[in-house]
Amino acid sequence: MTVLCLVERDGDGPADASLRALALARDLAASAGGDVAAVLFSGADELAGADELAGDDGSGAGAPVRELAALGIADAYVVTAGDGYAPAAWARGLAELAVTCAAAAVVAAATDRGSEVLAHLGAITGQPVAANCVSARWVAPGYCELVRQRWAGSLLEDAALEATLALLTVAADAVPAVPGAGAPPTGVAGTAATAAGTDIKVQLFRPDLAEADRRVRAVESAERSAGVSLATARVVVGGGRGVGGPEGFEVLEELAGLLGGTLGVSRVVTSQGWRPHRQQVGQTGTKISPELYLACGISGAIQHMAGCLSAKHIVAVNTDPDAPIIAHADYAVIGDLSQVIPALVAAIRDRAGAA
Amino acid sequence: MVGGRVVVTADGQDVDTRMSGFTVSPHEECAVEEAVQLAEREGGSVTVLTLGPPEAADQLRDMLALGAQHALLLETDGREWGPIATAAAIAGAVTRRADSGEPPYDLLLFGNEAADTGDYQVGIRVAHALGWPVASGIKRLTLTGGAGGGAGGGAGAAASREYRGTQETYHLTLPAVVSVKEGINLPRYPSLPGRLRAKRAKIEVFRPEWQPEGLRKTGLRLPQETSGRAQVLGTGVDAVPALVALLDELGVLS
Numbered sequence: 135m136t137v138l139c140l141v142e143r144d145g146d147g148p149a150d151a152s153l154r155a156l157a158l159a160r161d162l163a164a165s166a167g168g169d170v171a172a173v174l175f176s177g178a179d180e181l182a183g184a185d186e187l188a189g190d191d192g193s194g195a196g197a198p199v200r201e202l203a204a205l206g207i208a209d210a211y212v213v214t215a216g217d218g219y220a221p222a223a224w225a226r227g228l229a230e231l232a233v234t235c236a237a238a239a240v241v242a243a244a245t246d247r248g249s250e251v252l253a254h255l256g257a258i259t260g261q262p263v264a265a266n267c268v269s270a271r272w273v274a275p276g277y278c279e280l281v282r283q284r285w286a287g288s289l290l291e292d293a294a295l296e297a298t299l300a301l302l303t304v305a306a307d308a309v310p311a312v313p314g315a316g317a318p319p320t321g322v323a324g325t326a327a328t329a330a331g332t333d334i335k336v337q338l339f340r341p342d343l344a345e346a347d348r349r350v351r352a353v354e355s356a357e358r359s360a361g362v363s364l365a366t367a368r369v370v371v372g373g374g375r376g377v378g379g380p381e382g383f384e385v386l387e388e389l390a391g392l393l394g395g396t397l398g399v400s401r402v403v404t405s406q407g408w409r410p411h412r413q414q415v416g417q418t419g420t421k422i423s424p425e426l427y428l429a430c431g432i433s434g435a436i437q438h439m440a441g442c443l444s445a446k447h448i449v450a451v452n453t454d455p456d457a458p459i460i461a462h463a464d465y466a467v468i469g470d471l472s473q474v475i476p477a478l479v480a481a482i483r484d485r486a487g488a489a
Numbered sequence: 490m491v492g493g494r495v496v497v498t499a500d501g502q503d504v505d506t507r508m509s510g511f512t513v514s515p516h517e518e519c520a521v522e523e524a525v526q527l528a529e530r531e532g533g534s535v536t537v538l539t540l541g542p543p544e545a546a547d548q549l550r551d552m553l554a555l556g557a558q559h560a561l562l563l564e565t566d567g568r569e570w571g572p573i574a575t576a577a578a579i580a581g582a583v584t585r586r587a588d589s590g591e592p593p594y595d596l597l598l599f600g601n602e603a604a605d606t607g608d609y610q611v612g613i614r615v616a617h618a619l620g621w622p623v624a625s626g627i628k629r630l631t632l633t634g635g636a637g638g639g640a641g642g643g644a645g646a647a648a649s650r651e652y653r654g655t656q657e658t659y660h661l662t663l664p665a666v667v668s669v670k671e672g673i674n675l676p677r678y679p680s681l682p683g684r685l686r687a688k689r690a691k692i693e694v695f696r697p698e699w700q701p702e703g704l705r706k707t708g709l710r711l712p713q714e715t716s717g718r719a720q721v722l723g724t725g726v727d728a729v730p731a732l733v734a735l736l737d738e739l740g741v742l743s
Contacts, residue, residue: 246652250626284709292707292708295705412628462719467723482742
């Protein structure tokens with residue numbers, strides 16, 4: 135019994151959200167005594183890339199696979215689906231692979247790509263997709279019990295999934311990346327290439343794709359967005375209703391610049407037209423996962439928190455000690471941001487000047 | 490919602506909506522605004538469609554007030570409809586339109602994902618049912634070729650979104666399905682004439698057949714409260730030295 139888990143790549147390694155999806159996939163597989171196989175995609179014309187992923191001798195020398203091996207994943211498939219990301223082709227590849235290895239489930243992170251590919255897979259196979267799961271287990275063959283998020287996590291739904299192929303996306307924020315059953319000791323990154331790394335078996339899989347599967351595919355623009363990207367920023371300085379108007383963001387941007395970060399805002403700020411929507415953090419905006427989120431004048435509605443709970447540290451500056459964000463933040467300054475932030479900027483500048 | 494909190498009904502099966510109003514979700518409102526802008530620019534007309542109970546006609550009227558010309562309510566009897574049944578009902582409506590001799594639809598715009606279940610799949614399932622191309626998560630949409638004139642011979646659309654800091658664009662041949670996200674535009678406020686027109690407009694009603702789905706809700710509950718509370722560094726500007734020390738400790742000061 136096999137659970138396939140789509141692993142997206144982030145630079146050289148697997149994406150963090152995919153590692154969290156893997157953790158749920160392993161718990162699901164373990165509930166029926168099965169195993170997880172990781173699935174990565176590669177362009178058809180870059181078989182060199184696939185070989186590199188698989189390692190020349192199939193030992194899993196490629197960086198993403200090595201990291202998977204370190205997590206104790208024993209099987210990985212590298213699926214060739216042609217150049218460029220084509221969601222329907224990826225789904226077709228997964229559908230064929232699921233048949234070939236008699237998989238009972240396909241799991242992916244609830245990222246834009248993961249959600250989209252599983253929706254295509256659901257349409258192709260005629261199976262339901264349970265979105266935003268936080269846990270899942272089989273109680274009988276073809277019958278899963280699961281918990282999934284609703285309203286961006288402000289509610290939990292208990293659900294039953296009856297399907298010949300269980301399709302699940304994982305609410306990455308809600309699932310720790312630490313793998314479940316059979317997990318190797320933590321802190322194994324350094325040993326990945328040695329002990330654990332030799333155990334992973336990597337196979338190439340070439341699905342039989344029709345031209346129609348590839349007719350809609352991503353064409354990447356060479357130009358990157360200017361400045362620090364909100365989604366990947368190490369520091370995000372957030373501004374909400376408490377900023378008071380469009381002119382108040384200048385000092386927040388200055389602070390973001392000093393911290394090597396970028397500005398993020400709450401929904402009220404973009405719907406007022408104070409800042410453009412691309413700076414919006416939250417359920418309908420960008421999800422961020424910085425080292426530090428400094429949230430200024432933001433009350434912390436659940437729809438906003440849904441976009442920033444992956445931040446390692448949250449510091450709130452707010453006049454209201456009972457604002458919901460205080461319950462989510464690690465640190466708080468109770469005060470008016472229009473006084474605190476200029477003073478903070480001045481203090482940082484003084485410190486830099488003195489150094 | 491009471492004081493911004495979700496309340497679950499006593500039987501744990503639903504959200505208690507007695508104290509709530511209903512609105513169109515952000516992604517969907519942007520989809521309607523985008524459709525109205527496209528029709529203003531390229532010609533043609535906009536039909537708004539929803540699947541829900543008879544009261545959902547109110548939301549269709551709100552959208553007619555934004556500038557849509559026609560409205561279609563796929564009326565349900567209060568049962569919960571999953572994405573598979575919903576997509577089948579919508580694809581059915583599109584096919585009936587094509588068979589009716591009226592000009593067929595060239596473009597189906599959806600909000601990318603439902604605010605409650607976040608299923609991210611109705612538009613994609615409709616596209617597969619119709620055999621049309623689809624793009625999701627779209628933040629910018631332009632029509633290419635001779636669009637807007639009925640069946641759309643050779644017309645297409647370029648649909649873009651951001652992926653890890655890079656723009657990616659999908660080229661689609663019409664007819665096509667595009668699921669959009671908030672931020673693609675800033676929806677307008679309804680005008681007074683728009684509201685008056687919407688009040689009088691006829692809403693077409695069709696009752697599609699419900700079908701059971703493999704995914705069934707067994708209950709709803711509130712997640713465990715976050716018991717955590719922030720460590721207060723201080724009050725007002727007096728907190729600045731402690732804040733600087735914290736930033737230093739987190740390694741974000743250069």
